Structure formats: structure tokens, C-alpha cells
Amino acid sequence: MQTFSIAIHGGAGTLVKGLMTQELEAQYKEALKIARDLGYDILKQGGSALDAVEVSVKSLEDSPLFNAGKGAVFTAEGTHEMDAAIMEGKHLEAGAVSLITGIKNPVTLARDVMEKSYHVFLAGEGAMQFAKGLDYKVENPDYFYDDVRYQQWQGIKDSDTFQLDHSVKKDGKFGTVGAVACDQHGTVAAATSTGGMTNKKWGRVGDSPMIGAGNYANNKTCAVSCTGSGEFFIRGVVAYDVSCLMEHKDMSVEDASNEVIHKRILEINGDGGLIAVDAQGNIAMPFNTEGMYRASKSSNGDEEISIYK
Secondary structure, three states: OOOEEEEEEEEEEEOOOOOOHHHHHHHHHHHHHHHHHHHHHHHHHHHHHHHHHHHHHHHHOOOEEEEEEEEEEEOOOOOOOOOEEEEOOOOOOOEEEEEEEEOOOOHHHHHHHHHOOOOOEEEEHHHHHHHHHHOOOOOOHHHOOOHHHHHHHHOOOOOOOOOOOOOOOOOOOEEEEEEEEEEOOOOOEEEEEEOOOOOOOOOOOOOOOOOOOOOEEEEOOOEEEEEOOOOHHHOOOOOHHHHHHHHHHHHOHHHHHHHEEEEEEOOHHOOEEEEEEEEEOOOOOOOOOOEEEEEEEEEEOOOOEEOOO
């Protein structure tokens, strides 16, 4: 029988053991376990990889612990601008949204772009019009308010500084969330969602919603979701780079993922990590930072929930 599996992440970065309280660490691990198991249960029942990654990412978006959905960071204007992407590997169908506000689950809107429009990527006001046309509820800004995020913003507000969620040593919250899965039919899918960077200006967009940069899926190779310094992941076309090494150099998902994260992205000074799964259900979760919130589960019995190296 085809091995089916899922992996999720909740951001990579300066996660130093000892800086976080045991209570907070337990909260993170529980949130990761819930999100992972929701997706895995869909796969176990014969459901699609696409449904599995959407459900897992929605669970992480609904948690204030992560920089996506409910826990999204503050922009320079004191608002929340969110990005998300989703892709399936059988037909290379994909959907993405960027610079949206007030949408509880951006990953679901990205899937609606894929399935209910002729397009792949909608942004800003146009994406909001599309959401309203589908009767999405626009949440009050209070829904996204989180005191830790607010204090992060207050520290650099009214300056030209911006903060990648994972770049400062703090007992705080981490970044982008994502999921990758391989279902019982050997189809892979990936989904990624983020609130971007604290105090970001000018409509900055990172790698998360960009197909091929922060999110990619192809049954010939693998599904990938990235987290880290988005500008570098865009320049390195990281998610597609993993797939490309597998397709053209015949590398395993493990070797290709390690090559990209531990060598190629470092050569341009990028930091972060990724999760990947191939069409045989093999998982890779490399990162070149001190930690990455991550969890995985496979029908072969392997499972993991980890934060540090």
C-alpha cells in the first residue's frame, strides 16, 4: 500500500532552548500535534492531500501562537496583511492571495482562488473583492489583536526597522505556517500562510504566497512549504529548487532539501527551513537556524513533534 504522510511547520528561526518557558513550549507542541493529527486523519480516511494541508494550516491560522491568521503581526500602519498559497501536485493547480486583511483563514481563500477563479494569484483590494463575492466574513481587527505581537511592533514602530518574526532572540512567537502531505493515491500538496514581517511597509510580499518560492507541489517530485527570510527564498526560488534537483539530478527529497537549505540558500546569506514530502511519502524537514516548529506523521509509523535541533 502507498505510504501516506504529512508534515507541518510553524516557523523557523532563533529558537533558543531555555529562552522559552516550559509552559509555552508545551502549548506550541500541543498546537502542532492538533494541526498535524487533523490532517493525518483525513489522509488515513482516504482523503486528499489538498484537504489535509488546508485543514492543518487552518488549525495553525486559528492559533494565536503563530504568525498567520489570528496571530498575524502588525504592519507599519498597525494593520494585519496576510498572504497564503496552496498547490496540488497531480495537475499543478495552485491558488494564492496576498495583502489581504480581515480574513480568518487566508489558506481557504487561496484554495478558492484555485478552484473558483481562472487565476492563480490575487492581491490586495482585488483579492478582498473576490472574497466578498464569495460571502467571506471580514473579521473585526480585534480578532487579530495579540498583545505579544503588539509589543513587538511598539518596539520598532515609527522607525525604518522591520522585523522578521524569527530574527530576534526573544521568548516570543514565530512565523509562517505550512503543511505538506502525500495521500494514499500518491498525490502531494503544499499550503503556506503568513502574516509577514513586523512593521513592514509599502505592501511588502514575502515568499509564502509565491508559487515556486515558498510553496510548490508536483507529483513527479515533491511538495514543499518554506519558512524563513522571504527575500532570500524568493531569490533562490527555494521550493521549486528542491523539486528541480529531484527531477533533474535524481536526488532524494532528503538530499535535495538539505542541499538547498544547508548550502544553496546559505550562499546568498538566507536563513530558515522547509518541510517537504515526496510522492512515496518520504519526509524531509531541514533548517539552518537554531530551531523550527515542526511535526510529522506517516503511515509507516514514524512521527515527530520538535522545536530545536
